[in-house]
Amino acid sequence: MLDPRLFRSDLEYVQQQLARRGFDFDADTYQTLESQRKEIQVKTQELQNQRNTRSKAIGQAKAKGEDIRPLLDEVQNLGEQLKAAETELAEIQEKINDLMTGVPNFLANDVPEGSNEQDNVEIYSWGDKPKFSFLVKDHVDLGAQLQGMDFELGAKIASARFVVLKGPLARLQRAIIQFMLDTHIVEHGYIETYVPFLANADSLYGTGQLPKFEQDLFKVENDPGFYLIPTAEVPVTNIVRDVIVDNSDMPLKFVCHTPCFRSEAGAYGKDVKGMIRQHQFEKVELVQIVKPEDSVKAHEDLSGHAENILQKLKLPYRKVLLCSGDTGFSSNKTYDLEVWLPSQNTYREISSCSNFKDFQARRLQARWRNPETGKPELVHTLNGSGLAAGRTLIAIMENYQNEDGSITVPDVLVPYMGGMSCVS
RNA sequence: GGAGAGGUGGCUGAGUGGUCGAAAGCGGCGGUCUUGAAAACCGUUGAGGGUUUGUAGCCCUCCCAGGGUUCGAAUCCCUGCCUCUCCGCCA
Numbered sequence: 001m002l003d004p005r006l007f008r009s010d011l012e013y014v015q016q017q018l019a020r021r022g023f024d025f026d027a028d029t030y031q032t033l034e035s036q037r038k039e040i041q042v043k044t045q046e047l048q049n050q051r052n053t054r055s056k057a058i059g060q061a062k063a064k065g066e067d068i069r070p071l072l073d074e075v076q077n078l079g080e081q082l083k084a085a086e087t088e089l090a091e092i093q094e095k096i097n098d099l100m101t102g103v104p105n106f107l108a109n110d111v112p113e114g115s116n117e118q119d120n121v122e123i124y125s126w127g128d129k130p131k132f133s134f135l136v137k138d139h140v141d142l143g144a145q146l147q148g149m150d151f152e153l154g155a156k157i158a159s160a161r162f163v164v165l166k167g168p169l170a171r172l173q174r175a176i177i178q179f180m181l182d183t184h185i186v187e188h189g190y191i192e193t194y195v196p197f198l199a200n201a202d203s204l205y206g207t208g209q210l211p212k213f214e215q216d217l218f219k220v221e222n223d224p225g226f227y228l229i230p231t232a233e234v235p236v237t238n239i240v241r242d243v244i245v246d247n248s249d250m251p252l253k254f255v256c257h258t259p260c261f262r263s264e265a266g267a268y269g270k271d272v273k274g275m276i277r278q279h280q281f282e283k284v285e286l287v288q289i290v291k292p293e294d295s296v297k298a299h300e301d302l303s304g305h306a307e308n309i310l311q312k313l314k315l316p317y318r319k320v321l322l323c324s325g326d327t328g329f330s331s332n333k334t335y336d337l338e339v340w341l342p343s344q345n346t347y348r349e350i351s352s353c354s355n356f357k358d359f360q361a362r363r364l365q366a367r368w369r370n371p372e373t374g375k376p377e378l379v380h381t382l383n384g385s386g387l388a389a390g391r392t393l394i395a396i397m398e399n400y401q402n403e404d405g406s407i408t409v410p411d412v413l414v415p416y417m418g419g420m421s422c423v424s
Numbered sequence: 425g426g427a428g429a430g431g432u433g434g435c436u437g438a439g440u441g442g443u444c445g446a447a448a449g450c451g452g453c454g455g456u457c458u459u460g461a462a463a464a465c466c467g468u469u470g471a472g473g474g475u476u477u478g479u480a481g482c483c484c485u486c487c488c489a490g491g492g493u494u495c496g497a498a499u500c501c502c503u504g505c506c507u508c509u510c511c512g513c514c515a
């Protein structure tokens with residue numbers, strides 16, 4: 001959520017900023033609601049004040065043994081007036097809140113203009129694309145040949161967009177996850193966390209998935225309802241919900257491996273084949289909680305940590321700065337890392353690293369105490385995949401494939417495969 | 425699943441239907457003392473919001489959450505959530 005005070009003090013600036021996203025903020029509706037709010041809130045607080053003063057007077061009169069009858073008559077209909085005002089205020093505030101929670105974050109100044117992913121800007125590419133002297137297979141064919149990747153079985157057990165991995169391929173995915181976690185913990189200084197895979201509505205609201213994107217989530221119809229986490233970002237960032245983080249603990253850097261669950265509503269016909277787009281996939285997520293002045297630097301660091309994984313795996317990739325039209329709702333600035341997939345002859349997203357500034361922190365009420373002011377102030381939150389493990393698995397399969405359909409294991413993963421250097 | 429106890433400020437912990445946003449201790453911050461530190465002593469110390477040019481003043485809200493009773497609720501009633509203890513079950 002954006003700062004409501006900014007809407008009151010400089011609405012024109014707010015509109016300009018939001019227009020960069022093509023978001024047309026309804027200023028008229030807002031101003032009508034806001035002027036109503038002001039009037040009703042002042043009225044309500046005045047009535048509350050009256051109630052407090054008079055009740056106090058009654059208490060004092062009673063203590064002195066005076067007759068409180070006239071005082072009681074005086075406050076007779078105050079209660080009803082107050083209740084009506086409070087109800088009206090709550091209604092108007094809910095309307096304003098609904099309006100505000102639908103407003104996306106501002107974009108950083110250096111986010112390029114553009115309407116969709118076509119307009120994203122490549123910052124650089126890394127690594128040499130492999131050259132093959134034979135016809136390349138995609139990960140689906142390779143997986144079938146290795147008898148380690150079965151989509152029909154996934155469909156039988158659950159539905160389309162699920163997979164069953166078996167044998168060395170299942171182990172390879174686990175090796176990837178272990179390798180990523182160890183690298184982030186040992187080399188990049190992250191704290192490993194283990195978290196719930198179901199989250200409540202408050203948590204999803206805090207990171208911005210609710211109320212706007214409920215259709216993307218799997219919901220557990222319990223009482224109270226839970227949601228399957230679409231990313232570890234949700235439970236991990238919510239660690240600091242309603243917390244004033246100690247100055248000396250900043251920055252907080254968490255790494256977490258979880259399965260992720262996405263309904264993929266609206267993705268019909270998209271990436272139907274293979275493991276690119278699944279209802280359930282494994283991901284290692286990086287989350288940082290930092291002081292506001294450090295977030296731009298932290299964003300570069302965090303995406304660098306994800307890149308380091310790709311580089312150690314020697315997977316060719318490119319780094320892309322998302323344009324205004326492709327940057328997510330809560331994000332101020334996002335880098336995507338896209339890995340080379342030989343079978344598709346293109347780069348595909350394998351990590352998305354975002355700086356949310358104080359947008360999530362405001363919803364979360366995640367704060368730190370600024371020693372200069374002595375006051376609690378909002379932190380900045382960031383996260384990024386480091387990396388999506390399922391997509392890393394298929395990138396390795398395709399880039400490291402041999403003519404006979406076997407897969408060479410990247411050097412850094414061999415220890416995690418019990419010394420196995422080739423999957424066949 | 426059964427039985428019981430409880431949720432109060434950064435922490436521990438008192439509290440009564442009325443001057444309680446809340447005793448006391450600890451911790452934090454400032455000061456006195458000291459070459460410096462410790463100890464001791466003195467002072468200070470919650471969060472959010474409204475109004476406003478205002479980090480001034482005035483006002484409102486918050487004692488787990490949501491309802492209710494009342495002129496008045498941290499205090500009484502109801503519901504929910506969470507924590508702890510014992511029993512049962514279980515990876």
